[in-house]
Amino acid sequence: SQQGEEDPQALSIQEGENATMNCSYKTSINNLQWYRQNSGRGLVHLILIRSNEREKHSGRLRVTLDTSKKSSSLLITASRAADTASYFCATSHNTDKLIFGTGTRLQVFP
């Protein structure tokens, strides 16, 4: 299966701490994307990193990509209670399809 795997499955932290989530995948990719999902809602796109990029920033988000290890990480700095959600990585493999990982459930306590 091409599906990515996020690690950890669940993460609980205090407000102000940093949250790091990891994603591993199995085949070569065009790009890797991270999405956020609030409970019972649709997913919202956060950031896209291409296969020839190694790091990307967007506000409090930092994404890294290591194609040699087939892995990516999402760092949320100075977390807030409003960051509580599930986070998914998704990979594109030379087609129009996006294959999603299993997600990390992040709980940020005030």
Added chain:
Amino acid sequence: SQTIHQWPATLVQPVGSPLSLECTVEGTSNPNLYWYRQAAGRGLQLLFYSVGIGQISSEVPQNLSASRPQDRQFILSSKKLLLSDSGFYLCACQTGGNEKLFFGSGTQLSVL
């Protein structure tokens, strides 16, 4: 920017009954359209995708079918629902060469 309408938000259906979930897109043309299913607390499974009217690709063998009768309309159907069809169904679109997906708000389907 595009808007995705998905309804209903919640649906409870008996086993063996038919299903029709509709997704419509506004604010764009020629989108790629997708149906995903999400089991409780799990990741997303791609069910169908479409790159144009009447063009449907199925990702997994199952009890469901999809149709695209118009450019911005994507329908998910079943003739007879199974218990295993329960889940959260999400419609998504991809437009204008933009690689990111925009999602609808989802339909929570419970088959009893």
